[in-house]
Amino acid sequence: MKKILGIFGLLVFICVMTALMSDRFLTEFNVENLIRRTALFGIISIGASFVIITSGIDLSIGSVVCLIGCLLPWMLVEKELGVPLSLLLVVGISLAIGLSHGLLITKMKLQPFVVTLCGLLLYRGITRGLVQDQTQGFKSGFSTLRELSQGQMPLPGTEFGIPNPCLILLVVAILAIIFLNFTIYGRYMLALGRNEEATRYSGINTDRMIILAYVICGMLSGLGGMLFVLDVGSAQPVDFGSFYELYAIAAAVLGGCSLRGGEGTIIGVVIGAAVMQVLKNSITLIDWIPTNIEYAVIGAVILGGVVVDELVKRFAAKRRAMAQANQ
Amino acid sequence: MHAEGNVDNAPPLLEVRGVTKRFAGVCALNNVNLNIRRGEVHAVIGENGAGKSTLMKVLAGVQPPDVGEVLLDGKAVHIDSVHTALNLGISLIHQELNLADNLDVGANIFLGREPRKLGLIDFGRIRRESKKYLDMVALDESPTTRVSHLTIGRQQMVEIAKALSVNARILIMDEPTSSLTQHEAEQLFQVIRQLREQGVSIIYISHRLGEVKELADRVTVLRDGENAGGLDREEIEHDRMVQLMVGRDISQFYARRPHSIGKPMLEVKELRTNAWPHHASSFTVHAGEMLGVAGLVGAGRTEMLRAIFGVDSMLGGEVRVENKTLTLRSCRDAIDAGLALVPEDRKQQGLILEMGIRNNIGLPGLSRHKHGPAFLNRTRERQDASRMIAELQIKTPSDQQLAQYLSGGNQQKIVLAKWLSMEPRVLLLDEPTRGVDIGAKQEIYRLMEELAERGVGILFVSSEMEEVLSMSDRVIVMHEGRVSGELQRDELSEEAVMKLATGSTPVAAEV
Incomplete structure (x- = not known):
């Protein structure tokens, strides 16, 4: 809870500072765009956090976004497979990717870093080969499908609406929260992330839980890839989704996930994703920050965040030790 | 290190007088006394939380005492760091072995004190000198064997050899047999006896009273951070030790009630x-x-x-x-x-x-x-x-x-x-x-x-x-x-x- 307040405080701080320094920050267009981007990144960050909670890592998220993002318009426009079949294939491919990661990690006992690093290279390479490095787009068709990302649900009585990705994020986040906190499987994941051996000794099929985490991550990456491409309308296989895994992992870490596993809250992760997007946005909006140092700013903020978090943790441990000694 | 007999009326090598140590208000040690003679195996026993580890940390320079003094050879010494303790010849062997198991035996013995030649590690000297200390603990291993290839019992011997290599006069062993097999423990006892013959004093901490009975020349019992009593060689008996440790009669301790056995x-x-x-x-x-x-x-x-x-x-x-x-x-x-x-x-x-x-x-x-x-x-x-x-x-x-x-x-x-x-x-x-x-x-x-x-x-x-x-x-x-x-x-x-x-x-x- 305290952790969520901390990251939420950071988010508010960045928003206020940006609003003070740029009058473009609080415009309707910018806010709506920000919410949309946050929602899209929030979805893939939730996927990453599941894997991180099991003390794993998924480096292939960006490449899966690229694969799905390019394949969907390719299947619809070039191959004319039709919407239902294309969506089915998108789901099938994402599931297969997550499943194969999970199986390689649990049954072959390969390291998650290695498996998903190979995934990162594989899926981008496959995409580029498949579509011959050509930009894939919807031309001007499929506007109904694109409503998924571009539309919004009007709020009755106002002229504003909630962007659809935001609604999708809401559904995903609520399901994730229920899963993680109110089902036995969520508890199993948190437990095995801290100590897989003891969890296995408690009669829990830890392999199955780890596989499930990678499947969830693969599916959400696929969903993310689909929504990203529906949002912008076209995808270049060379750089579509590149570095997104790092945004997702960073959001998860900012939101309170420990790479050692067993820790993390979905709300924190979504706020973490928002911090990343607001930060990017403010670098673009504030004139005196050169846009080309974007990565440096993001890196510095994350580093600062984890350092402060660690200091707070040490302080708490010291106080607890004092309190215990005083008993 | 001279070969000296076990002389009972010699002045104590190490004396702890009235040591008190508090942690944020809690008294971990209260006016504790301990004296160690030259060339004796001195067991310190007590329940968990009785203050054994704290006392050992005071001796090994990990934690300085609040009150009280430590005398070595009759002279007050101020043990303010592990480094000082080592220089005074006091070496602590932790319960969990602290060896880098990816390195070889010699490298472990000289870890942090590597002899150098032209600024580079002098492997020849490490090999020669390690051999000497390995002989002292009767460990028949080459200094170039990787520690991870040794059994736990042998790793323990390497740990002891490492402690001896800094010319330890007082060796503190914390639960040394907790992960040894019976056979390895026997070998350890053999080495401990040899070291005693060579005049090294050993402070032996153990839960296993059988071992204490077998090895110790004297026993100091701690309870709730205070001295609960001491026993001389001929007084060391299982029931007396337990009685001093728990401060109550424990004759019922292991008694089983008769009961029926089913299908x-x-x-x-x-x-x-x-x-x-x-x-x-x-x-x-x-x-x-x-x-x-x-x-x-x-x-x-x-x-x-x-x-x-x-x-x-x-x-x-x-x-x-x-x-x-x-x-x-x-x-x-x-x-x-x-x-x-x-x-x-x-x-x-x-x-x-x-x-x-x-x-x-x-x-x-x-x-x-x-x-x-x-x-x-x-x-x-x-x-x-x-x-x-x-x-x-x-x-x-x-x-x-x-x-x-x-x-x-x-x-x-x-x-x-x-x-x-x-x-x-x-x-x-x-x-x-x-x-x-x-x-x-x-x-x-x-x-x-x-x-x-x-x-x-x-x-x-x-x-x-x-x-x-x-x-x-x-x-x-x-x-x-x-x-x-x-x-x-x-x-x-x-x-x-x-x-x-x-x-x-x-x-x-x-x-």
Whole structure:
């Protein structure tokens, strides 16, 4: 809870500072765009956090976004497979990717870093080969499908609406929260992330839980890839989704996930994703920050965040030790 | 280091006078005195939390005392750092070995003090000098052997050689035999005796009173941070030591109540495991029976329990619980059949240290008590935890307390609680009282007895002879992966067990 307040405080701080320094920050267009981007990144960050909670890592998220993002318009426009079949294939491919990661990690006992690093290279390479490095787009068709990302649900009585990705994020986040906190499987994941051996000794099929985490991550990456491409309308296989895994992992870490596993809250992760997007946005909006140092700013903020978090943790441990000694 | 005899009226080599150490208001040591003579083995004993470790940390320079002084050779010394302690010739060997097991023996002995030639490490000198110290501990290993290739017992010897290499006059050993086999422990005792002959004083901390009786010239007992008494060589007896440690009469300590033994609960037939693929074991545990499993470390006892519980797959054989053959694909199958395992390594296998007590206790039962398809039954989890905390007298401020902040005894009780809440028919215990203080030990024994009276079959592996002898209704002894013999309660003796454990009695050909 305290952790969520901390990251939420950071988010508010960045928003206020940006609003003070740029009058473009609080415009309707910018806010709506920000919410949309946050929602899209929030979805893939939730996927990453599941894997991180099991003390794993998924480096292939960006490449899966690229694969799905390019394949969907390719299947619809070039191959004319039709919407239902294309969506089915998108789901099938994402599931297969997550499943194969999970199986390689649990049954072959390969390291998650290695498996998903190979995934990162594989899926981008496959995409580029498949579509011959050509930009894939919807031309001007499929506007109904694109409503998924571009539309919004009007709020009755106002002229504003909630962007659809935001609604999708809401559904995903609520399901994730229920899963993680109110089902036995969520508890199993948190437990095995801290100590897989003891969890296995408690009669829990830890392999199955780890596989499930990678499947969830693969599916959400696929969903993310689909929504990203529906949002912008076209995808270049060379750089579509590149570095997104790092945004997702960073959001998860900012939101309170420990790479050692067993820790993390979905709300924190979504706020973490928002911090990343607001930060990017403010670098673009504030004139005196050169846009080309974007990565440096993001890196510095994350580093600062984890350092402060660690200091707070040490302080708490010291106080607890004092309190215990005083008993 | 001169060879000096054990002179009783020589002035003490090391004297601790009125040392007091507080941690934020709590008195860990209160006016403690200790004196160590030249060339003696001096045992310091006491329950967990009695202040042994704090006293040793004061001597080794890890924590300076608040009040009191330490005298070496009659002169007051100020031990303010580990470095100072080493320079004074005081060396502490921790319970957990502190070796870099990816490096070789010589590199470990000289770690941080590498002799150099032209600015580079002088490997030749390391080899030559290491050999000298290895000879002192009678370890027949090359200085270039990787530490990870050595058994734990041999690693311990390397640790001692390392301590000697700084010219230690006082060697503090904290529970040195806790992970050694009987044979390795014997070798260690031999080395300790040799060092004593050479005039090295040894402060020996142990829970194992049998060893203390065998080794120590004198004993100092601590209780609740204070001196509880001292014993001279001829006064060292098991019951007196225990009495001083717990401060109460413990003649009832190991006494078992007579009880009836019922039908077979667990039958193991021709079980083979990875530890000894060609040797098989068969035995039966009855309802209400406590079957002790004795044997040396490496005899395949832990592997056997793990196979019965479905942690590792077995190579061959059959496990039957209440006349039903189990198909063991995972621990779940064993748990569903009514088995429970309190594993050997409670921190790694028994508990999730960073999780609360309640969630630890609840973990195996979550799927049994779930609501609907997979929803947590938090009410049940809370009730189970509070019932168990009360029943097992787990000392904790709240059931949300993280397991890592509890003492060893209370941690072990959580592992037991976790399994008792599952109401097992057969309980498998692997070294159930390792690293647990006497008070908690007694409670664990009481619990085992109560379970047996309720008709649970209990199979427990233990390397503590007294525990095996006093708790078991029957004992099977394992040697090299097979049951080398079985002893009824009236046949039990230390000698009989050791004979079977070392394989010195001919074994009937099995398999």
